[in-house]
Amino acid sequence: MDELAEIRIRLALQDLNAAFTHSLDHDQIDALADLFTEDALYTHGERRSEGRAAIRALFAARTAAGPRTTRHLATGLMLQINSESAASGASVCLTFASDGLPPFRPATPYLVADFSDRYQLCADGRWRIAARDIRRIFAAAGNPGPVGSVR
Secondary structure (H helix, E strand, O other): OOHHHHHHHHHHHHHHHHHHHHHHHOOOHHHHHOOEEEEEEEEEOOEEEEOHHHHHHHHHHHHHOOOEEEEEEEEEEEEEEOOOOEEEEEEEEEEEEEEOOOOOOOOOOOEEEEEEEEEEEOOOOOEEEEEEEEEEEEEOOOOOOOOOOOO
16 A cells, blocks of 8 residues: 555544544434444443444433533544555543533543544445444543443
8 A cells, every 4th residue: 555545544534533522522423323334343341332223322322311511532543554444543532521511610531541443444435433442541430431331
């Protein structure tokens, strides 16, 4: 693969990750679900969602539970381009979250987590998340665990 092809892939994957946090923070459930492959695996601790439909249902339930304001700040994206149609990545996500509508005071971090991803170029020419595993590194005292988990 030439250097220009690799740059194009890197930019597409950066955009994919930005679209994830934007769609999640703005309750754009259909756009969020479309960022995953049909057979994607999305895990966070004990919570496991398999397939785009299950991922859509997870985030739809989160939105249906009532007003919740979040901001996910992702950084440190490290990409490994494996081929013209497969890649992997790792990043860190800092989350602020509160039930209700803004503004909130104080701004207290809710979670810091590592994201471990596999990406796939799909038949329609779009890169999507084939697998995302979220590992908690720091959690606020009032953070009960992943939304959608059995508690």
